Amino acid sequence: MTGSTGSTPQDDPDRPHDLVGVGIGPFNLSLAALAHGLPGGLATAFFEQKPAFHWHPGLLIEGATLQVPFLADLVTLADPTSPWTFLNYLKSRERLFPFYFAEKFHIQRAEYDAYCRWVSERLPGLHFGHQVDSVRWNPERRLFEVDFTQIEPDGQAEALGRAYTRNVVLGVGTEPYVPEPLKPLADAPGVPVFHSADYLAHRETLLAAGHVTVIGSGQSGAEIFLDLLRARPAGAERIHWLARTEAFAPMEYSKLGLEHFTPDYTRYFHALPEHVRGELVPRQWQLHKGIDADTIAAIHDELYRRTLHGGWPDAVLTPGVRVRTAGRVATTQVELHLEHLQQGTRSRLTTDAVVLATGYRERPVDRMLAGLDPYLRHDSTGRARVDERYRLVLDPSVTGAVHVQNAERHTHGVGAPDLGLAAWRSATILNSVTGKEPYPLPRRTAFTSFGLETREAPSVPAQGRKLTPLVQQ
Numbered sequence: 001m002t003g004s005t006g007s008t009p010q011d012d013p014d015r016p017h018d019l020v021g022v023g024i025g026p027f028n029l030s031l032a033a034l035a036h037g038l039p040g041g042l043a044t045a046f047f048e049q050k051p052a053f054h055w056h057p058g059l060l061i062e063g064a065t066l067q068v069p070f071l072a073d074l075v076t077l078a079d080p081t082s083p084w085t086f087l088n089y090l091k092s093r094e095r096l097f098p099f100y101f102a103e104k105f106h107i108q109r110a111e112y113d114a115y116c117r118w119v120s121e122r123l124p125g126l127h128f129g130h131q132v133d134s135v136r137w138n139p140e141r142r143l144f145e146v147d148f149t150q151i152e153p154d155g156q157a158e159a160l161g162r163a164y165t166r167n168v169v170l171g172v173g174t175e176p177y178v179p180e181p182l183k184p185l186a187d188a189p190g191v192p193v194f195h196s197a198d199y200l201a202h203r204e205t206l207l208a209a210g211h212v213t214v215i216g217s218g219q220s221g222a223e224i225f226l227d228l229l230r231a232r233p234a235g236a237e238r239i240h241w242l243a244r245t246e247a248f249a250p251m252e253y254s255k256l257g258l259e260h261f262t263p264d265y266t267r268y269f270h271a272l273p274e275h276v277r278g279e280l281v282p283r284q285w286q287l288h289k290g291i292d293a294d295t296i297a298a299i300h301d302e303l304y305r306r307t308l309h310g311g312w313p314d315a316v317l318t319p320g321v322r323v324r325t326a327g328r329v330a331t332t333q334v335e336l337h338l339e340h341l342q343q344g345t346r347s348r349l350t351t352d353a354v355v356l357a358t359g360y361r362e363r364p365v366d367r368m369l370a371g372l373d374p375y376l377r378h379d380s381t382g383r384a385r386v387d388e389r390y391r392l393v394l395d396p397s398v399t400g401a402v403h404v405q406n407a408e409r410h411t412h413g414v415g416a417p418d419l420g421l422a423a424w425r426s427a428t429i430l431n432s433v434t435g436k437e438p439y440p441l442p443r444r445t446a447f448t449s450f451g452l453e454t455r456e457a458p459s460v461p462a463q464g465r466k467l468t469p470l471v472q473q
Helices: 026-035 086-092 096-102 109-120 180-187 200-208 219-231 257-261 263-270 274-283 293-305 370-375 419-434
Strands: 019-022 044-048 126-128 130-138 143-151 157-165 167-170 174-176 193-195 212-215 239-242 315-318 321-329 333-340 346-351 353-356 360-362 401-404
Touching: 019 026, 019 143, 019 157, 026 044, 026 109, 026 419, 044 130, 044 157, 086 096, 086 109, 130 370, 143 167, 180 193, 180 321, 180 353, 193 200, 200 219, 200 353, 212 219, 212 346, 219 239, 219 293, 257 263, 263 419, 333 353, 401 419
Parallel strands: 019 044, 019 167, 044 126, 167 401, 193 353, 212 239, 212 353, 239 315
Antiparallel strands: 130 143, 143 157, 174 360, 321 333, 333 346
16 A cells, blocks of 8 residues: 555546545544554545535534543544644643643533644645545446545636545535425525524624524534523523423433443444334434533523522523424514424414524435445435445445445444544544554443343453343243
8 A cells, every 4th residue: 555645636646545535524534644654554535625624613602612522532542642632732732731730521612623623734635625526436447436626715616636546435424404394494595594503603693683593402502592692681682492302401421321422332233123223313312412411501500690680581491392384574584383292282483583403414425426326235214234344335346445434323323423433433444444453442342231142352351240141941
């Protein structure tokens, strides 16, 4: 394998890469960082249509923190000696001692974004302003063809190119989800209906609005509600917070509960029957869609503070509600038609602005992978099958591999979008691509045994007595 360089792919278009990454979010950035400097070298190229790295810029609300510890950076949980750790970033900024004395286990989102940008600006082989248009398998060359368009800063196409590679990793991320009843309003110009992904860009408009409605019960909805509440005058808050869930519920953050975000649970989940996996994921929403307990406490504290001089804040928090339909009133307001799921009652709410904290969905890649469609294998619901090593299941005639990052919740469980598993998944992919084990991975990562049949690794001695299998008498 040839070493990774920072030269543009167009310089030698016929030179096959060992690995091409599509998208440069945290997950593929983790992969690029761990691939850099591998013994023997790995020829890689990563393409991203945006001009530079930015991680959820619309949600970098002042004071908002990550929901995972700083050890869940791009590389540490696979290689704590890597030059791309968060601690090394702090050292390079002469901030290591201040961080030490701050005693912060959970860092601010803005700091995580700055750390990732620091890595992205120094790693070779990252090509921003490159939009991948298609990925095809070339059976004659036994290589994947990755066609891309180089984008000028103003968004115009500048040049076309093609890269050949033995392996592909899709890390295109997710896109904001807008519920069907609200799509016409969100798409209409001049209508104050915004997804939470764009919150900071519209914050001043929202603060100036007479009445604001926040829809969504997850962490983003809670943070936005709290930020608006703190910035609006006491007694004239005029905020509604609506959610479909039965409660504004805390995220499961117990130490044993967090073991659902370990490789042990990922392996257990992948081995379950397809129909069991499909039923399980929706029931686990509180593992990843709940609200941080500190944020819930801060909201209650702020609401309580506003009662100290008598009266209640003009803020309405109502769970268990869905938006049936929505429309405009005159030219300046939005009318929401609501239904309470438990009461079976209906009502209308007129508001001046709406924030949709309604989450994200996997970005569709059907068009990009259209050339691979004859080779793809699907499950009973039409979703791509993904094996234990994060590879799309392809026809055996394809000798290369297409790996996925954060597109495998249906096969690998709730840990798919979790930053804490980024380094482990990247290391798993690189071990698979190289056919070696440049990153030895732990065989056991949880105290919980998730099934009656456990797969003990020979290198890890069993502790205590083993479970005796039940037998039919």
